[in-house]
Amino acid sequence: MRIVLCYPVEPSHLARIQNAWPEAELVDAGQERVAAELPSADIYCGHAKVPVPWDDVVAGGRLQWIQSSAAGLDHCLVPSVVNSSITVTSASGVLAKQVADQTFALLLGILRNLPTYFRAKAAKEFVRRPTRDLYGARVGIIGLGGNGRLLARLLKAFDCSVIATDWFPEQKSPFVDRILPADAVDELLPHVDVLILAAPLTEQTQGLIDARRLRLLPEDAVLINVARGPIVVERDLVEVLREGHLWGAGVDVTEIEPLPADSPLWDVPNVIITPHVGGQRASRIDDMTDLFCENLRRYRAGEPLANLVDKRLGFPEPSAIYGAV
Numbered sequence: 001m002r003i004v005l006c007y008p009v010e011p012s013h014l015a016r017i018q019n020a021w022p023e024a025e026l027v028d029a030g031q032e033r034v035a036a037e038l039p040s041a042d043i044y045c046g047h048a049k050v051p052v053p054w055d056d057v058v059a060g061g062r063l064q065w066i067q068s069s070a071a072g073l074d075h076c077l078v079p080s081v082v083n084s085s086i087t088v089t090s091a092s093g094v095l096a097k098q099v100a101d102q103t104f105a106l107l108l109g110i111l112r113n114l115p116t117y118f119r120a121k122a123a124k125e126f127v128r129r130p131t132r133d134l135y136g137a138r139v140g141i142i143g144l145g146g147n148g149r150l151l152a153r154l155l156k157a158f159d160c161s162v163i164a165t166d167w168f169p170e171q172k173s174p175f176v177d178r179i180l181p182a183d184a185v186d187e188l189l190p191h192v193d194v195l196i197l198a199a200p201l202t203e204q205t206q207g208l209i210d211a212r213r214l215r216l217l218p219e220d221a222v223l224i225n226v227a228r229g230p231i232v233v234e235r236d237l238v239e240v241l242r243e244g245h246l247w248g249a250g251v252d253v254t255e256i257e258p259l260p261a262d263s264p265l266w267d268v269p270n271v272i273i274t275p276h277v278g279g280q281r282a283s284r285i286d287d288m289t290d291l292f293c294e295n296l297r298r299y300r301a302g303e304p305l306a307n308l309v310d311k312r313l314g315f316p317e318p319s320a321i322y323g324a325v
């Protein structure tokens with residue numbers, strides 16, 4: 001058994017992975033060597049941002065299982081992988097705490113008008129501007145997976161009412177007041193003060209939030225995107241923000257990353273932009289290694305894997321999500 005890794009592991013992580021399968025040959029490939037090492041791998045654990053020649057790897061016929069170290073699978077669910085017998089598992093749940101921190105940083109930053117105060121600080125001006133409350137707000141979450149579920153739980157500490165859409169609306173959560181089917185977005189939008197995007201990028205979610213839907217939100221609503229940039233039509237977001245329809249937006253992800261210097265989004269005052277750092281924190285590697293070691297154990301024991309992805313859908317079922325609340 002040959003296991004190829006391409007996520008930032010330290011010697012202690014390597015030791016734990018080796019311990020989970022002592023007879024396996026473990027290769028810490030690094031980005032430069034991944035294309036050369038993968039055709040002879042049985043198992044691959046790697047990150048979204050690493051380019052992999054998937055068609056060649058699938059054609060080689062040896063790879064059995066991809067453990068993505070990202071929750072979003074837009075990097076590896078290419079047609080050749082989807083149509084193959086390769087098992088795919090995601091990192092759903094592993095980054096949920098960090099994504100929650102990032103969401104609250106963006107959300108509270110916009111509600112409390114921090115972009116204005118950062119500009120005022122640079123100009124050494126002591127200005128006061130109106131603010132909005134998170135306490136008691138009506139929050140809509142698109143996508144109730146590892147991230148969405150943790151967010152719902154934390155929002156309850158702010159006495160928010162939480163309404164969500166999800167592909168699996170029959171799932172239960174003590175922290176969500178109402179779960180609607182994925183295609184009920186238009187029904188949800190008029191009833192929320194804050195809209196948080198936490199769904200994967202799929203055929204159904206690409207361009208989901210366009211000008212028409214942004215205008216269905218109440219005036220002064222806030223949009224937070226911690227999922228994938230192309231879920232929002234960015235030029236529509238700029239247009240609607242400039243009309244003054246929204247209170248503001250916080251985006252950790254953009255249609256093109258890095259966001260091009262000539263993007264008009266940079267110049268919209270009531271927007272906070274962070275460079276896709278929602279999942280960033282040292283401990284994520286520990287958490288990722290916990291998940292991978294657990295899945296190696298299950299793989300060897302022939303047990304169902306955590307975060308097993310339905311490749312046709314592009315995400316795991318709720319019952320498979322690792323450590324979901």
Ligand SMILES: NC(=O)c1ccc[n+]([C@@H]2O[C@H](COP(=O)([O-])OP(=O)(O)OC[C@H]3O[C@@H](n4cnc5c(N)ncnc54)[C@H](O)[C@@H]3O)[C@@H](O)[C@H]2O)c1
Binds near residue numbers: 073
């Ligand atoms: N900003 C970051 O750094 C960061 C970090 C982690 C994840 N992400 C992104 O956030 C997404 C969600 O992460 P997660 O860990 O919760 O993933 P997940 O796979 O656990 O959950 C995704 C959820 O979205 C639901 N869903 C799928 N299609 C939908 C649709 N059309 N409408 C509504 N719901 C839909 C699924 O049923 C599932 O419950 C990832 O796919 C990834 O793209 C971003």
Ligand SMILES: O=C(O)[C@H](O)CO
Binds near residue numbers: 049069071073091
């Ligand atoms: O999907 C994820 O896990 C994050 O966006 C990192 O790529």
